[in-house]
Amino acid sequence: MIFYINDNYIFKTKKKGKNINLIFKNNCIKNFNKNYIEVLNDNNIITPKCNFCNSDIDIEIEYTINENIINIYGVTFKNYYCYGKNESCSGRLFNPNSVDFVSKAYKLDRESALKKIKSRNKSPFYKENHKTIEEYSNYQKRNLDFFMNKFGDDGFNKYEIYLEKLKFGTSFDGFCKKNQNVDIDLLKNEWKIIQNKKDNSSLEYFISICDNESDAIELFKEKIKKTKNDLNSYISKYGIDEGTKKYNNKIEKYKNSMIEYYKSDRIKTTSYSQEASTFFDNLIIELNKINIFNNCNYKYKENEIGIYNEDSKTCYFYDFYIPEYNLIIEYNGLRYHPKTLNDDFKNIGDKDIKYFYNRDKMKMELAIKNGFKYLIVWEDDNEIEKIIKKIINICTH
Ligand SMILES: [Zn+2]
Numbered sequence: 001m002i003f004y005i006n007d008n009y010i011f012k013t014k015k016k017g018k019n020i021n022l023i024f025k026n027n028c029i030k031n032f033n034k035n036y037i038e039v040l041n042d043n044n045i046i047t048p049k050c051n052f053c054n055s056d057i058d059i060e061i062e063y064t065i066n067e068n069i070i071n072i073y074g075v076t077f078k079n080y081y082c083y084g085k086n087e088s089c090s091g092r093l094f095n096p097n098s099v100d101f102v103s104k105a106y107k108l109d110r111e112s113a114l115k116k117i118k119s120r121n122k123s124p125f126y127k128e129n130h131k132t133i134e135e136y137s138n139y140q141k142r143n144l145d146f147f148m149n150k151f152g153d154d155g156f157n158k159y160e161i162y163l164e165k166l167k168f169g170t171s172f173d174g175f176c177k178k179n180q181n182v183d184i185d186l187l188k189n190e191w192k193i194i195q196n197k198k199d200n201s202s203l204e205y206f207i208s209i210c211d212n213e214s215d216a217i218e219l220f221k222e223k224i225k226k227t228k229n230d231l232n233s234y235i236s237k238y239g240i241d242e243g244t245k246k247y248n249n250k251i252e253k254y255k256n257s258m259i260e261y262y263k264s265d266r267i268k269t270t271s272y273s274q275e276a277s278t279f280f281d282n283l284i285i286e287l288n289k290i291n292i293f294n295n296c297n298y299k300y301k302e303n304e305i306g307i308y309n310e311d312s313k314t315c316y317f318y319d320f321y322i323p324e325y326n327l328i329i330e331y332n333g334l335r336y337h338p339k340t341l342n343d344d345f346k347n348i349g350d351k352d353i354k355y356f357y358n359r360d361k362m363k364m365e366l367a368i369k370n371g372f373k374y375l376i377v378w379e380d381d382n383e384i385e386k387i388i389k390k391i392i393n394i395c396t397h
Helices: 036-042 099-106 110-120 133-141 144-168 172-178 184-197 203-209 213-238 240-269 274-287 353-369 384-395
Strands: 002-004 010-016 019-024 059-066 069-076 299-309 314-322 327-332 373-378
Touching: 099 110, 144 353, 213 240, 274 299, 274 314, 274 327, 274 384, 299 353, 314 353, 327 353, 327 384, 353 373, 373 384
Parallel strands: 327 373
Antiparallel strands: 002 069, 010 019, 019 059, 059 069, 299 314, 314 327
């Protein structure tokens, strides 16, 4: 069988030894007025269907290439699941690492399904995937040190991502366990609603619909790439100026929705420290006595501002903000905010001094990178008059 190469139609290529594998996307062969599945079927190549929803699934095509002509001689596919690309696929209701899911997706008995899960799963959650018990228990701790050792400078962001993932990380199995007395059909519906609410361009979303992390990351990247292409499509539709504007608006909306999400979540779970609150109440009273701060719209408490960090896909909130001077002020109590890594500091939960130190550092860098001025007020150095001098100094220079 022969296809002509056209960039538009090639989904992605992978080099496997001597052969190149082409992965076509459904509907990619517009030239034939058919999708690739139909073209393959016409050529007596049977293509797999999703075992949950019977829709077509992506496949890899083995081919040789000669002067822009692709000669296809084989088709391979990884499994019988559409990866939730069909939005109404019932496979999406399952935890992809569960025996229920794998036995149905691959048409296996439960014992073979369990074997398959274990064999393919390089997940560090399995004891078998570690050389020693010590390594396994270290992994289980999954503390900041672990991420710092593994990813170096990127460790902190990776750790934040991991913590976020834990927050989202509820499988359908877990959901059922939490609601043991509720009818299973009700739970399935409820779960579906929760799934749909999840932001479908986050990494977490792809992790929730994929068999393994590397597939999830690949799909996630694909999605990001598509989002980038959106800019081109906006430009071709509306011209450069209007298109860019519309595209930026869209991204801005997306970010704001993330900020809203994290903010509402945060207000529910944490409260603004009483000490910080008193400090800022007093600060406002004093600032209002000074000419240049008359009528400033201070943002604090439930109006805290948030900045979205692209790297960790997380929104961070700041104690106090003076929009008129673009100045962020953070009030750092010593219990949660070490001044140096050598401070006498008691761990909080499983988080140690490095976590809090790095978090503060990252927050400051994030704010400065986004063009904000930044001032930290320390609990043991919070005399209002002194702080006001500092603020005036920053705002008038
Ligand atoms: Zn499906």
